[in-house]
Amino acid sequence: MQSLKIFLALIFIQISVACSKSNDSSLVQLHLQSKTECELVFKAENFSVIENFCSTEGKPILIRVDNQEIRSDWIDERTSRFLFQEGCASSDECFYELSTNEAGVRGRFSYRINMTEGEYSFEVGASGQPKVLSESSKDSAS
Amino acid sequence: MMSNIESTLFCSPTGSNTVRGIDSFGQGRFAAPRGARLHSGVDFNVKAGDDVYSPIFGKVVRVAIPYKSDERFRGLVIEGIGRYVGYSVKLFYLDPLKEIVGRTVKQGELIGTAQDLAIKYPGITNHIHFEISFKGAQIDPSRFLEKEELCKV
Numbered sequence: 001m002q003s004l005k006i007f008l009a010l011i012f013i014q015i016s017v018a019c020s021k022s023n024d025s026s027l028v029q030l031h032l033q034s035k036t037e038c039e040l041v042f043k044a045e046n047f048s049v050i051e052n053f054c055s056t057e058g059k060p061i062l063i064r065v066d067n068q069e070i071r072s073d074w075i076d077e078r079t080s081r082f083l084f085q086e087g088c089a090s091s092d093e094c095f096y097e098l099s100t101n102e103a104g105v106r107g108r109f110s111y112r113i114n115m116t117e118g119e120y121s122f123e124v125g126a127s128g129q130p131k132v133l134s135e136s137s138k139d140s141a142s
Numbered sequence: 143m144m145s146n147i148e149s150t151l152f153c154s155p156t157g158s159n160t161v162r163g164i165d166s167f168g169q170g171r172f173a174a175p176r177g178a179r180l181h182s183g184v185d186f187n188v189k190a191g192d193d194v195y196s197p198i199f200g201k202v203v204r205v206a207i208p209y210k211s212d213e214r215f216r217g218l219v220i221e222g223i224g225r226y227v228g229y230s231v232k233l234f235y236l237d238p239l240k241e242i243v244g245r246t247v248k249q250g251e252l253i254g255t256a257q258d259l260a261i262k263y264p265g266i267t268n269h270i271h272f273e274i275s276f277k278g279a280q281i282d283p284s285r286f287l288e289k290e291e292l293c294k295v
Contacts, residue, residue, distance in 0.1 A: 078210065079210065082207070082210045085204075085207070086206065086207060089179075089182055112179065113210065114206070114207070114208045114209070114234070115208040115209055115234070116208075116209050116210040116211070118210075137210060137211060139209045139210075139211065139212060139262075140176060140177065141167040141168060141259070141262075141263045141266055142168075142181070142183070142185055142208070142234060142235070142269070142271035
């Protein structure tokens, strides 16, 4: 009887672990790769985030994950515009970290632009509706 | 024609080559520690309201904003012309002259007045933050400073 209990407990543990495993893909870091007159482009293998500051048609952010595309409204327009105007100290200092799941994309954006540094975490649903989950920003003296 | 980087000299934006020493917010030299990062420019001491001058011959291309959430502070970006082609200068903590953006300025020409940093950082040595990049790479302005007396327009 005791061994049956142990056997059942082991099966239960295995099922619990399997169920608790997230469907999230691993985190991918996308660094600022280029800036044109209208766009900021962040890229990593099979991933890209393109923010468009000129077009008024459609949503300004395009997230590409493998062959899937999500068009999103601004996640944090003020930070994006500040970055677009002022640039980053280096491309390593402005980056997205993304993971995907069935519901869409989760991630964070980290930045240092002039004397301001900060980050925010967010999720974007498959329909392109963004939500900022947390945000922090700090001004430093020169 | 572009000159050699080693022979191109810059004027201090304050008219004085005195660099900010140590205060409770940091040190004014290039690459001084700033928490997890390094200082990306050189800070030149100045009193609030004093004149600020262009370090190079160039075109003022835009106003710069040091802080995302504090628009009291301003700066300017100047792109080099002539022997300064390829250089870009960024200055922080000055009130730019009216209608300076878009103008071509001589080295040493008045471009604005110094702001008061103490309203944000009480006790800080008031200064102008001065960054130079050459073809996108940042360089230490203090290595290439012109003599003060040669910077008067």
